[in-house]
Amino acid sequence: MEQNFLKEHNAKHVWHPMAHPAEMMANPPKIITEAEGVEVIDVDGRRLIDGVGGLWNVNLGYSCDPIKKAISDQLEKLPYYSIFRGTSTGPTIRLSEELSNWFKEDGLTKAFFTSGGSDSVETSLRLARQYHKIRGDKDRTKFLSLKKGYHGTHFGGASVNGNANFRRNYEPLMQGCFQIASPYTYRNPFDEEDPEKLSAFCIKALEDEINFQGPDTIAAFIMEPVLGAGGVIPPHKSFMPMVRKICDDHGILLIADEIITAFGRTGALTGSRLWGVKPDLMCIAKAITNGYFPFGAVMISSKVSDIFENDKSSFGSISHGYTYSGHPVGAAAALACLPEISKLKVQENAASRGDQLLKILEELKAKFEIIGDVRGQGLMTAMELVSDRKTKKPIDKETAGKVFEGAYNAGVLVRVSGPNVILSPPLIVTAEDVKKIGDALNEGLKLASN
Numbered sequence: 001m002e003q004n005f006l007k008e009h010n011a012k013h014v015w016h017p018m019a020h021p022a023e024m025m026a027n028p029p030k031i032i033t034e035a036e037g038v039e040v041i042d043v044d045g046r047r048l049i050d051g052v053g054g055l056w057n058v059n060l061g062y063s064c065d066p067i068k069k070a071i072s073d074q075l076e077k078l079p080y081y082s083i084f085r086g087t088s089t090g091p092t093i094r095l096s097e098e099l100s101n102w103f104k105e106d107g108l109t110k111a112f113f114t115s116g117g118s119d120s121v122e123t124s125l126r127l128a129r130q131y132h133k134i135r136g137d138k139d140r141t142k143f144l145s146l147k148k149g150y151h152g153t154h155f156g157g158a159s160v161n162g163n164a165n166f167r168r169n170y171e172p173l174m175q176g177c178f179q180i181a182s183p184y185t186y187r188n189p190f191d192e193e194d195p196e197k198l199s200a201f202c203i204k205a206l207e208d209e210i211n212f213q214g215p216d217t218i219a220a221f222i223m224e225p226v227l228g229a230g231g232v233i234p235p236h237k238s239f240m241p242m243v244r245k246i247c248d249d250h251g252i253l254l255i256a257d258e259i260i261t262a263f264g265r266t267g268a269l270t271g272s273r274l275w276g277v278k279p280d281l282m283c284i285a286k287a288i289t290n291g292y293f294p295f296g297a298v299m300i301s302s303k304v305s306d307i308f309e310n311d312k313s314s315f316g317s318i319s320h321g322y323t324y325s326g327h328p329v330g331a332a333a334a335l336a337c338l339p340e341i342s343k344l345k346v347q348e349n350a351a352s353r354g355d356q357l358l359k360i361l362e363e364l365k366a367k368f369e370i371i372g373d374v375r376g377q378g379l380m381t382a383m384e385l386v387s388d389r390k391t392k393k394p395i396d397k398e399t400a401g402k403v404f405e406g407a408y409n410a411g412v413l414v415r416v417s418g419p420n421v422i423l424s425p426p427l428i429v430t431a432e433d434v435k436k437i438g439d440a441l442n443e444g445l446k447l448a449s450n
């Protein structure tokens with residue numbers, strides 16, 4: 001039987017991303033075979049609310065028919081063509097026009113297409129260096145970023161990542177990348193719990209690092225408007241505007257890594273808009289196709305695009321791109337996805353359901369000692385588990401895993417990453433779905449607390 005075949009071969013011949021191969025073989029992962037609405041169905045026919053939203057990307061759930069139809073229609077018409085110099089495709093041209101309108105409010109009007117988030121980060125870092133080269137500012141090659149930040153897994157992105165887990169096994173990484181403390185109130189080197197004061201301290205640290213490195217050696221600062229994979233860290237509202245100002249004062253480009261935050265998850269259509277900031281470059285991917293097709297882009301401001309487009313030297317030519325840059329099927333998926341996002345106003349639901357979920361997490365924190373901290377912004381939410389609230393010692397892996405198992409048995413899929421339980425359900429969840437997520441977490445926490 002198909003089910004038995006899948007179970008028998010599970011994790012035997014595939015190495016899973018972000019996992020130890022031996023551990024996966026010893027504890028094979030859950031097998032998801034179908035999905036509908038905001039639910040996934042596993043190999044045993046069990047229905048679960050997807051508290052993870054795929055991987056922060058299936059914002060409109062699993063039954064978005066206009067996107068599915070656009071993908072199949074495009075496969076019939078033109079399943080692939082490249083947009084390297086000399087050719088383009090209809091969906092790519094139409095999508096670039098749509099995105100130019102979509103991101104106008106963020107000051108971003110040109111697109112460079114990629115095949116996913118890590119590609120977008122890599123592209124943004126390259127374009128940032130190139131921008132300075134064109135302008136004759138050739139020493140500006142360094143990058144600054146935040147500790148706890150996550151910027152994907154290419155060597156460039158890994159080098160600006162701020163989490164040892166994603167760095168250590170692959171070092172040495174790219175030279176000239178430096179991280180400063182992130183505005184993470186629960187743990188920070190300043191022992192500061194007040195978000196606004198902490199934000200000011202982190203900004204001081206940023207200025208200090210810039211002056212230490214030499215402002216004229218720094219190409220760009222890259223940050224997530226709300227840090228995601230590092231454990232959901234929403235900075236104080238003063239933080240990103242202050243970063244913008246410092247970057248401007250020193251001629252440093254600001255790259256917003258909005259792989260998670262673009263398209264509504266934070267409660268605003270972009271994270272930059274949430275904080276009232278216009279970045280110079282913005283990395284997007286994930287929800288642009290609702291996760292149905294691997295696709296991404298870097299959106300480019302006129303400050304940057306003018307320099308490239310008016311260049312008369314050889315430095316403006318872009319010697320970078322992917323076979324699947326602007327894939328017509330991905331572009332068609334995105335073209336169908338954007339109107340759905342607008343029609344459903346998912347950012348509004350993300351804001352209200354996010355508030356509801358955060359309140360539930362606060363209530364759980366009052367009940368369970370193992371919850372050290374809860375954080376959230378829109379439908380990016382997390383609880384950080386500790387074995388001792390006083391010392392804030394992170395919980396062990398096995399206990400954290402029990403939260404996953406308990407919630408799973410109660411019908412909800414959640415994501416455990418280190419000591420964090422991360423919740424990022426589709427943005428179309430109802431109040432009832434959120435309540436069910438809370439109830440299942442309660443079961444998971446009970447299991448982990450025994």
Ligand SMILES: Cc1ncc(COP(=O)(O)O)c(C=O)c1O
Pocket residue numbers: 116117118119121150151152153224228229257258259260285286
């Ligand atoms: C902020 C951020 N940047 C980059 C990436 C990398 O994207 P991908 O996994 O599509 O390469 C991610 C993935 O989660 C992300 O959250």
